[in-house]
Amino acid sequence: MAVTRRRFINIVGGGVVLAAASGGLWAATRDPLAARRPWQDAGQGETDLRRRLLSFAILAPNPHNRQPWLANLSTSDEITLYCQSDRRLPQTDPYDRQITIGLGCFLELLAQAAAEEGYHAEITLFPEGEPQPRLDARPVAHIRLVQDDAIKADPLFAQVLSRRSNKEPYDTARPVAAGKLVEIASAARTASIAYTNDPARVAALRRLAWDAYHTEITTPRTLKESIDLVRVGRTAIEANPDGIDLSGPLIEGLSMAGLLSRQAMLDQTSTAFQQQIPVLKEPVDTARAFLWLKTAGNSRADQIAAGRDYIRLNLAATAAGVSMHPLSQALQEFAEMRPLFLAMREALVVRDNETLQMFARLGYGPAVEGAPRWPVDTRIRSV
Numbered sequence: 001m002a003v004t005r006r007r008f009i010n011i012v013g014g015g016v017v018l019a020a021a022s023g024g025l026w027a028a029t030r031d032p033l034a035a036r037r038p039w040q041d042a043g044q045g046e047t048d049l050r051r052r053l054l055s056f057a058i059l060a061p062n063p064h065n066r067q068p069w070l071a072n073l074s075t076s077d078e079i080t081l082y083c084q085s086d087r088r089l090p091q092t093d094p095y096d097r098q099i100t101i102g103l104g105c106f107l108e109l110l111a112q113a114a115a116e117e118g119y120h121a122e123i124t125l126f127p128e129g130e131p132q133p134r135l136d137a138r139p140v141a142h143i144r145l146v147q148d149d150a151i152k153a154d155p156l157f158a159q160v161l162s163r164r165s166n167k168e169p170y171d172t173a174r175p176v177a178a179g180k181l182v183e184i185a186s187a188a189r190t191a192s193i194a195y196t197n198d199p200a201r202v203a204a205l206r207r208l209a210w211d212a213y214h215t216e217i218t219t220p221r222t223l224k225e226s227i228d229l230v231r232v233g234r235t236a237i238e239a240n241p242d243g244i245d246l247s248g249p250l251i252e253g254l255s256m257a258g259l260l261s262r263q264a265m266l267d268q269t270s271t272a273f274q275q276q277i278p279v280l281k282e283p284v285d286t287a288r289a290f291l292w293l294k295t296a297g298n299s300r301a302d303q304i305a306a307g308r309d310y311i312r313l314n315l316a317a318t319a320a321g322v323s324m325h326p327l328s329q330a331l332q333e334f335a336e337m338r339p340l341f342l343a344m345r346e347a348l349v350v351r352d353n354e355t356l357q358m359f360a361r362l363g364y365g366p367a368v369e370g371a372p373r374w375p376v377d378t379r380i381r382s383v
């Protein structure tokens with residue numbers, strides 16, 4: 001996420017770092033271009049079909065951009081998908097529910113990429129059993145690629161390179177029309193989708209979403225989980241193209257001025273911590289609509305299905321020109337979140353037997369670059 005001048009001024013209240021923004025040539029070199037390469041490389045220069053498909057699948061949305069997927073290609077025409085265990089988020093996602101949703105997003109893109117090339121991706125989920133209560137070393141999925149002349153390409157695939165989680169503030173003068181919400185929701189296959197653009201309901205949901213966000217960032221262990229994953233500036237992002245990326249000359253200036261140390265970000269009494277609050281709140285406050293996704297059960301297969309549907313919604317929103325951004329805090333299953341977890345379920349009329357899997361804001365945001373990705377080679381596991 002590149003931090004713009006306006007947001008930067010919000011952070012420090014002016015002064016110090018504006019000088020850094022005028023760095024000319026230096027400023028122009030601050031974009032972490034190498035970390036965005038996988039968006040250009042997708043589908044290019046790979047002779048092995050499986051690698052070609054993977055080069056699209058790694059562009060899937062996933063929690064904190066941890067990219068936990070690992071593919072084993074030791075059997076020809078087959079892919080076995082694993083989750084890299086140290087890329088999970090045990091504080092905010094103690095049962096690996098969100099990580100599994102991200103793996104579902106990955107499988108949906110893989111299947112769409114396969115269809116594009118005339119192959120059916122025959123996916124067997126958790127072939128050695130569903131790991132509970134957390135994922136383990138067993139495979140997440142086994143995929144066999146079967147040539148199928150009758151398979152239809154999915155029109156949503158056309159959006160794969162433009163899809164974003166748009167985390168910027170949205171235009172407060174532009175509501176999201178009901179027709180757009182209907183169009184987006186219709187992309188889901190199995191999950192139950194609901195949405196609202198009703199101003200009073202949206203206002204109430206913004207408050208709940210922010211209270212949950214605030215709870216996450218004021219609970220020391222969940223705050224630390226995020227801060228540990230912050231990558232500040234081009235060098236750090238290119239070295240580790242994942243996590244929470246903060247880029248651009250302004251942010252690098254702030255960092256050089258010593259205002260973005262991990263220690264300052266963890267200290268809730270510091271100026272750095274306090275001044276980021278309005279910056280984090282503005283995106284929530286500018287939500288113009290919300291959309292959420294529920295499943296009847298909460299098995300690993302249900303979570304994968306939720307992920308497959310979530311990315312379909314995200315791709316459909318891209319096609320409709322609407323920005324989308326998950327706000328997952330109130331869905332998180334750690335103790336301090338419990339009251340807001342229950343309040344959000346009540347506000348969204350989630351029944352006792354249902355699981356709220358995704359909650360996202362919608363609106364119209366500025367164009368943003370593709371988020372960093374580890375290159376496909378780094379996500380292939382040798383036997």
Ligand SMILES: Cc1cc2nc3c(=O)[nH]c(=O)nc-3n(C[C@H](O)[C@H](O)[C@H](O)COP(=O)(O)O)c2cc1C
Nearest residue numbers: 061062063064065098101102164165326327328371
């Ligand atoms: C299950 C799930 C939960 C997510 N929750 C959040 C969230 O709470 N806040 C947020 O900013 N992004 C959230 N995201 C979006 C990811 O941060 C995003 O996909 C990742 O940074 C990669 O960026 P991209 O989607 O633009 O490629 C979530 C994504 C998934 C799949």
